[in-house]
Amino acid sequence: MAAVAQNVVNSDDQFTKNCNSPTQNSETDTNKSSDSKSEFQKNISELADILSKLNPWAKEFIPSSFRLKNDQSVQNNFSKVSSNDNFPNNRRRRNNFNQGRRRMNGRSFRAQREESIRRTVYVSDIDQHVTEERLAALFSSCGQVVDCRICGDPHSVLRFAFVEFADEHGARTALSLGGTMLGYYPVRVLPSKTAILPVNPTFLPRSEDEREMCARTVYCTNIDKKVSQLDVKNFFESSCGEVSRLRLLGDNVHSTRIAFVEFDIAESAIMALNCSGMILGTQPIRVSPSKTPVRPRLPRPASN
Template identity: 95%
Template structure:
């Protein structure tokens, strides 16, 4: 663009000189004047064409104060739209979760007065006549007839049909069946048994809760070995949020795990522990990769 402008200036100067020179005859002056004007107009047109192609919103044409204000405005508008989108997505996720939970509750029944010798498999078999059972959880002290359970069906029809089984004798006691007010908390599927060997490991494993935080892993192992038998693997877990800890205890034989269920209510440290069959095996910890 600078070269074109310089050509325009040079052509203008040459045109002026030719027009003012007294030594040239009129015909020559006229021709040269015409040529100079034509060249000058051509350069002007080229300059106008170049300028027309420039972007008037390029940085070098916009004052920095205006550009800063405009950039902030664009950024603020983008942030508002992003926040609005995220809030809407969270609301949708919350509504979706509540809807799924309510639908799961409608498919679940609450069963109480369960005989301490009744297993989850036996309870699920009783209700399988009403529909497909997708989950069954027995809770409570295994020594007490006040044990209760939640049974979830594949659809609401199964749950409504299950209400008719109230009063059915199961073991030594008639069970009570009512609509559930809560859904069954799902087990993380990655923790469930993946093979026949892991299912056999579950039969030898118990889940222990309400463990005193001052109790060590060695204390837990010694407690169960003295009362039930040899412990092959133990995982003691806890965090800073909960006041107690939990443990998965795997025994050498399944009979020891059955005996461990009788330890519910016994004091370990300062707390009465709760013991129930484990739905997940205690997998060996993978070695950590060596740091470079």
């Protein structure tokens, strides 16, 4: 009986162990599962931390084909910008260079003009019979005369002139000639405030023949626009002599015209200077010696 009771007790213990074993196993599995989840989350956090430190535009993350095309486009754009010179620094440098060059050109022009003014004297109270050649001969004793221009009404004693010398010493010496009798009046000589406007060198005489042509040529201004070239020729031929060549010029901007009149002989050109102030058409003309010859017009090439 005692043996049977012991067997029953043992059986109850075994049953109790068997009944308790599933609960213990499930707790063990739960612990293992929680440990694996925590480890997985830890790995994910570490991976996220590593990825956050990476550069997404690094070369290892860009496909080689895309990187090659992108590099070529960048190089092309750079070459275009370089060839067009459109960089702000380069444009600023280029503009500064151009402005500096313009400033230098303007500065040099002003310096040349001021230097020319210092070499020029202003002469007034010039007799109406005094020519530019005679005035230049008077001042040639002071130094080399580069240019001489007589201005004003040739029939008045209010004529004036500008005489330019090769150096400043000649201009300073010329001031001592103030009061010198030239014709019927003493001339006044003062330092000039302006320079003589130069004549286009391409129009100046190029040979002895052209210089002789200049001696036979007069320059006529203030010509009525309604006056024809034939009218100008008849006017001078009736008063002075035979005209060999005449060039009448004008445009729609100016109210009057100009003319270059070449005579057969130099005496006719001298007589033509006395025509200054006479009425031609409706205007009093002004006549002065010409510094340029009247060159014949070249024939135009035949058009095909």
